[in-house]
Amino acid sequence: SYELTQPLSVSVALGQTARITCGGNSIGSKNVHWYQQKPGQAPVLVIYRDSDRPSGIPERFSGSNSGNTATLTISRLQAGDEADYYCQVWDTTTAIFGGGTKLTVL
């Protein structure tokens, strides 16, 4: 079965740029979606189809996908960006989530 690998944690200083990776075999050939989840809340879609932003998501959030790695980039980090982030793809008719990355804003 298809697997997605994310770092357990990423720590970045306030105002800097965070990059969260999502690894998978030829993930570049798939559409990758990213979700933000804050404690006690449901996930929220922040990036879809590799690099598109839903309405209401700041331009500071961007995504890329190539080869075996997809990346979520958050620029000009704010304290409110501290959360867990999950990547997700479809393996034919099965949704696969990465294990999640805890982003800490220093």
Place this chain on the structure above:
Amino acid sequence: QVQLQESGPGLVKPSQTLSLTCTVSGGSVSSGIYYWSWVRQPAGKGLEWIGRIYTSGSTNYNPSLKSRVTISVDTSKNQFSLKLNSVTAADTAVYYCAREEGYGRKFDDWGRGTLVTVSS
């Protein structure tokens, strides 16, 4: 703006069946644009997709849970439901219902989640 709301027992005994319902408002489960999914999350752990249903009743399930899961839809009540049988403590989790936008295949709306504990 669509809203999804999970409901059902918060406590289920081991070996019994977990049953949850998701009520959709501000949108229709009969829409041909969307699929309707269940996702769960054990405390402190990641997200696990359980399965989905289309308005026609067509379903897809996570292979790891397929033998124990049934998802159904009631278009007259604008609801879809989850049944997970033979539960164990490992099924204790927050259960979310979510809407999948069919073209982009992204989960664009989620319920707030409901905690289900499996314990005697």
